[in-house]
Amino acid sequence: MNLRTLTFWRAGLLLAFACALSAPRSLRAQDLVSEAISWFPSQITALEFSDLSSLRALPDYQSLRTRYLGRNLRTLEASLSRLGIREEDVDAMVLGWQSLPKRKTQYEGLAAGRFDAAALDHRAVASGLTAQLVDGHKAYCLPSDPNSTCVAVIDDSLGIFGPLPVLEGMLKAHDDAGPGLASNRQFTHLVRSAQSGDPIWGVALGVAVSQWFKAWMPAEKNLQMDWASAFSGVRSLLYHVRAGDNVHLSVTLNCTSPQSASSVRQLLEGLKLVQQLAWHTANPNQPDPFQDLEVQAANQKVSFRLTADYAALEHAGPLGQP
Numbered sequence: 001m002n003l004r005t006l007t008f009w010r011a012g013l014l015l016a017f018a019c020a021l022s023a024p025r026s027l028r029a030q031d032l033v034s035e036a037i038s039w040f041p042s043q044i045t046a047l048e049f050s051d052l053s054s055l056r057a058l059p060d061y062q063s064l065r066t067r068y069l070g071r072n073l074r075t076l077e078a079s080l081s082r083l084g085i086r087e088e089d090v091d092a093m094v095l096g097w098q099s100l101p102k103r104k105t106q107y108e109g110l111a112a113g114r115f116d117a118a119a120l121d122h123r124a125v126a127s128g129l130t131a132q133l134v135d136g137h138k139a140y141c142l143p144s145d146p147n148s149t150c151v152a153v154i155d156d157s158l159g160i161f162g163p164l165p166v167l168e169g170m171l172k173a174h175d176d177a178g179p180g181l182a183s184n185r186q187f188t189h190l191v192r193s194a195q196s197g198d199p200i201w202g203v204a205l206g207v208a209v210s211q212w213f214k215a216w217m218p219a220e221k222n223l224q225m226d227w228a229s230a231f232s233g234v235r236s237l238l239y240h241v242r243a244g245d246n247v248h249l250s251v252t253l254n255c256t257s258p259q260s261a262s263s264v265r266q267l268l269e270g271l272k273l274v275q276q277l278a279w280h281t282a283n284p285n286q287p288d289p290f291q292d293l294e295v296q297a298a299n300q301k302v303s304f305r306l307t308a309d310y311a312a313l314e315h316a317g318p319l320g321q322p
Contacts, residue, residue, distance in 0.1 A: 233260030
């Protein structure tokens with residue numbers, strides 16, 4: 001749920017769908033999310049955790065990776081390799097999104113893994129990349145990345161990334177010199193309620209909810225729809241992804257009232273029909289990954305579940321952001 005490009009990244013949920021999380025990583029995941037809350041600024045409106053080490057442990061990983069790896073992620077991987085950062089060096093990641101007035105979103109994140117600051121500096125010099133000093137840390141900006149991503153190694157197990165001004169804000173938030181996400185009690189409560197042993201999970205708050213749905217609908221460009229108004233009755237969204245023989249996506253929306261929940265349920269049922277029609281038009285004779293989408297409403301909550309096999313998802317393209 002481009003996780004949507006996912007990882008440094010944001011290549012899309014489809015790549016993340018292939019994960020399987022084992023119990024020994026639960027504490028590490030919890031620690032990384034807690035770290036993210038102390039690093040992210042208060043303006044974050046969406047957050048996503050993903051376990052990349054589990055993805056690589058999947059037997060069909062190379063095949064799935066070839067199918068689902070987005071162009072932006074391939075470009076970023078090539079840039080990171082210039083710094084000596086390999087895919088297998090990153091074990092887990094937390095992404096955060098900010099909603100901006102002139103741009104739809106701006107992302108930033110933390111990565112847990114194995115990072116050698118001295119080796120990275122050496123590779124950067126050899127590749128002609130100049131480090132920029134940000135609050136005492138060296139940041140390396142990747143010129144070929146369309147999102148202007150910069151990377152800074154905090155220690156041998158933690159790195160942060162995002163546009164250069166975002167890195168400055170993260171370091172200030174962590175040093176208590178600026179407003180941090182920890183001060184946003186509504187968001188941190190939402191994050192804690194969403195944490196689970198699933199390989200992928202995330203949350204969205206306020207305006208980020210409509211942005212998530214707009215990105216999640218592959219046929220959204222064909223819909224003349226005011227997404228912000230359509231989801232104005234939704235306070236927050238939580239999602240979880242599990243993968244085994246099939247992919248399982250579950251989403252819960254917290255609405256402002258039972259009436260809003262009923263309206264949102266009807267909206268989702270309508271979007272399901274529109275999506276199915278668009279799917280059969282664009283992909284005749286292909287299995288429909290949205291066929292088994294189930295929508296339910298109870299009190300102020302709306303939930304939907306989607307179960308699909310990998311063959312169907314192969315034709316679906318990226319599903320959502322974050």
